[in-house]
Amino acid sequence: MLPLCLAVIPWGILCGSLAIQNGFTALETQAMSLLVFAGSAQLVAIELIAGNTPLLTILFTTFIISSRHFLYGLAVRHKVIDQPLSWRLPVSFVLTDELFAFSHHPKAYRTKIRLIYALSAGFSFYIAWNLWTFIGIVAGTMLPDLTHLGLDFAIAATFIALVIPGVKSLASLVTVIVAGISATLFKSTGFELWLVSSALLAMSAGYFTARITAKKERNL
Template sequence: MMPLNLAVLPWGILCGSLAMQNGFSAFEAQLMSLLVFAGSAQLVAIELIASDTSLLTIAITTFIISSRHFLYGLAVRQKVIAQPLRWRLPVSFVLTDELFAFSHHPKAYQTKARLIYALSAGFSFYVFWNIWTLIGIVAGQLLPDLTNLGLDFAIATTFIALVVPSIKNRATLACVMVSGISAAALKSWGFDMWLVASALLGMSCGYLMTREVKQ
């Protein structure tokens, strides 16, 4: 997790500075990272709140953006279902994209030592995310608009680093290719739900190819 903790440095700084530049107090900006702990959802929510968007729209938008975590929870559920609730709750809180990418080992979360290891990795990301947010809050007060520096590209590079090592068969490759191409096309056409639609198209393609191989 340590390389990923460093990789989200620009992302966290952008989140903190963007909040400050959109009228949030330093306390509100930091509290958002402490409680929400979801980079992409935070960035979108900050923009929506600053635009006086209705609470319902903010809730629906952030729900859609974060809905992938429901799938993460389902995927990890079988590995932690036998553990007491006091273990499952903290695992669910720190189950980010980054930790989920490292959760595919068959014995992940199976023993107390592995649970402690996973929680240590997950909470290290939580700690660093809040440190980077704090730096962004300070930078947002002292420096000009940081949104023009292209720091949001850190989001794309982080996910690329997570996705590429997982491409180990044709079905996964097809899923990635279809998702990427459809996302670029739908967004260029101005389709509002481009992210959700491209994800569904990619997953559907990967699922169909997997079924074909099994048959």
């Protein structure tokens, strides 16, 4: 998890500084990272709030952006369903993109030791995110607009690093390609549900590819 904690330094600094430069107080900015803990949703929400966007629009937009976490929850549900709620709640809070990428081991979350391991990894990222946000708050009061430095590319770079190692089959390759193309096309047209739609389309393509591949293997 440590490399990923370091990889989001530009992302966290951008989030903290952007909030300060849009009129948020230092307390409000830090509280957002402490309570929301969702980088892309925070960045979008900051700009929407600064633009006096209606509350319902802000809630709907951040809901759509964060909807992928519902899929994460479904994916690990069978591993934690037998655990007490006192364990499942903190796991759900720290189940970020980064932790989910490390959740595919068959025995993940199965035992108390593995739960402690997962929570340690998840909360280490939580601490790092809030630390980088704090640095961004300080930088936001001392430095000019950091958005022109291209720090937002850290978002794309982090997800590329998470996705590429998981491409180990034709089905996963098709999923990634369809997701990338459809997300680009949907977003360029201004389609508000671009994230959910591209995810569903990519998963469907990957699912049918896996079924076709499995059928061909059975016929050999």
